[in-house]
Amino acid sequence: MRRQLLPIECIALILEELRGDCGTLLNCALTHSTWYPHAKRVLYKTIHIGTSKAYSTFLHMISDVHLRDLLGRMEELRFSGFANDPAADKFRTLSRVLVALADLPLPRLRHLAFRSATPPSTIPIHVFPDSFFKTFSSVRCLVLEAPNLRFVGLHRLRHLVSALPQLEDFRILAVRLLILNPVNPVPSIATAHPQPRLQQLHLDFYRGWASRNRPDPETTLLYWLALTPTVQERALRVLRLGTVTSLLNEPEIYYDALAHILECLGPSLTDLQVSIDPKGTSVLSHNPNLESLTLRFDPGMDVPPLPALANTGSPLMTALATLNAPRLRKFRLDLCVVATPAFEGLDPQRQNDDMIRHMEMDWKPLDELAARKQWEATINVEYLLCGNWKPKPEKVHVERYHLQVEEELKKLAWHARGTLRLGYTIVAK
Known part of the structure; x- marks a missing residue:
């Protein structure tokens, strides 16, 4: 009985899925003479x-x-x-x-x-x-x-x-x-x-530094971007800014430039990642077509993130109150803990197991939001260690503190509904 072979058109489609896998493509090229030209073409793509x-x-x-x-x-x-x-x-x-x-x-x-x-x-x-x-x-x-x-x-x-x-x-x-x-x-x-006409822009770095340069490079980039067709013609669809605003020299000017860009882009944005102004001035009402939203909340140097988050008048809730995006399905919150040696939560010489448990936090505002919106939520806590730590806090100290943070976040309705993902990262500067 003659063996049935896949049409070469199907083989070509399968080989296309192996792009970037050089070892497998080389083996495929040596498998059969009819495979060789297709594997060779994909190999060099x-x-x-x-x-x-x-x-x-x-x-x-x-x-x-x-x-x-x-x-x-x-x-x-x-x-x-x-x-x-x-x-x-x-x-x-x-x-x-x-x-x-x-x-x-x-x-x-x-x-x-x-x-x-x-x-x-x-x-x-x-x-x-x-x-x-x-x-x-x-x-x-x-x-x-x-x-x-x-x-x-x-x-x-x-x-x-x-x-x-x-x-x-x-x-x-x-x-x-x-x-x-x-x-x-x-x-x-x-x-x-x-001038550039970008559709996607990702600027993700912890600090833009310049000698003898004010305002901050992050702010200067935003002002320049606002004058290009990227913003003027509303070409941008994806904007991801990973700025740690507590490290800026002039955060007020940065937030003014960011607000201007968001207003100019209007409904063109579908994917947005920005930092929330700790002073509560952030507005999200200009971008109704968002499908994915990531908010970075940086309450300030050595400030625990949860107390500033869990109340009705928090900057996060103030910003979310302005949001009107019916297509939004993916919501991510990045809580940034900018810690210096003065931050008690990571002090290896102290026992702070009950530090967070003694804080009064009201999750009702976020729970009411979760009840109204069918979002897939992710909350990630980022520990940014700055300054001259002597000694440096070990990973176990960060993990011990984060366990308390995670225990509180599991009280959210999103967690009970099974639509909340929790994580953390550690960055040492």
Whole structure:
């Protein structure tokens, strides 16, 4: 009896689902002669370079005329740091790769990512050659992810976004965003670029720092964004801002700029992540088409999050009272505990097992909200350890404090209904 085989069209669709899985695609290419051309095509659609050997191989491929056509089919290119090499060699190699790509047409490239996950790694944008913007002109999603990101002046960051004409999705994921203003500022590389028209913007970092620069870089970025077609033409659909506002120099100006942007964007936003003003001025009524909402609540330095949260007049409840988004289904609350050595809750020398239990908290306002809205709720507590801790609080001290926080949050109606997820993260600065 002859064995029935899947049509090659089905095999091709299955292989498409393996994008980025190089090992499996190589095995598939060797499985059958009819599979080979399809597996080979998918293999070169997504290229991830994360080791010294991979960088060397990629440079060889660029110089090989027989492989350049395959590279021209790339749709996703990811560079990531390799921890064992010195930073200077790493960035010199990256710059050499980008220069080598200058003459290679990449018309299908849509996703470009630079990641360096090993502290204290930095992605200095000044290693990008002038040819960078021509080579990657087709890119629609740009990701910069590292513990530290460094720009020599805000004009460098603005230029990076504006010089990619098809860019729709821009993401900065970092612990620190360094905006350096030297005595003799470096002039902008180019001035005649169209303003960005982004559909998604993710700015997630714990502190934007700049020497001799006020207002804060976060605020300056928002004012610049408000003048671009991204906001003026209501192009933006997803806005995610992970700012820790208690670390800002002038939080009032930041919230004014944020309120202006939310009002200008109006119904265009469907996914929003913002910080709530501790003074209770945040308004969400301008964005009725939200489907996903993340609110970051930062009550201030060394302030326990729950007492300020669990009452009718809290900044969170004041903001939620202005919300009118019938399509909203996913709600996330990030409680940020910015703790210095003065924060009693994490003092390893004290026994604070009953600290939270003795606080009076009224969850009725949130319970009434849960009863009216069919939301899937997530509450995450983020412990941001700042200052000179001597000694540093051990993970067990943070976990002991968080167990008390979690015990209180489980009293919410969302938990009884089975629609509440709880979590926590620890970030040491």
